[in-house]
Amino acid sequence: MKVLKEYDDKKLTVKIEENIDTVTAPDFENELMDEFGKFDSLILDCEKLEYISSSGLRVLVMVQKKLQPQNIPFTIINCSSSIREILTMSGFDKILDIQ
Numbered sequence: 001m002k003v004l005k006e007y008d009d010k011k012l013t014v015k016i017e018e019n020i021d022t023v024t025a026p027d028f029e030n031e032l033m034d035e036f037g038k039f040d041s042l043i044l045d046c047e048k049l050e051y052i053s054s055s056g057l058r059v060l061v062m063v064q065k066k067l068q069p070q071n072i073p074f075t076i077i078n079c080s081s082s083i084r085e086i087l088t089m090s091g092f093d094k095i096l097d098i099q
Helices: 025-033 054-070 081-089
Strands: 002-008 011-020 041-052 074-077
Touching: 002 025, 011 025, 011 054, 025 054, 041 054, 041 081, 054 074
Parallel strands: 011 041, 041 074
Antiparallel strands: 002 011
8 A cells, every 4th residue: 555645725635546345455554644734625535546445434433523623624535446446335425525
């Protein structure tokens, strides 16, 4: 898993590559948690994400739950058809902003 973080003022874009699975999900969570309090908008760019497991999905829900009370937008962009299918089949397309 590779993670690239880019700030544009207080808007954080996180580009994720390869896989988020049982092994990499804790590292992915730590990468995001390290940035909390530093941004007022979060974008997760999944253009190069190849696979996400239930462990990765759990991290997405945790992030959403943490940001929602603060009204901080969390958007997921550039999902491949296979990633979008995983998000849809799991029902996450109804609780996350996926564009």
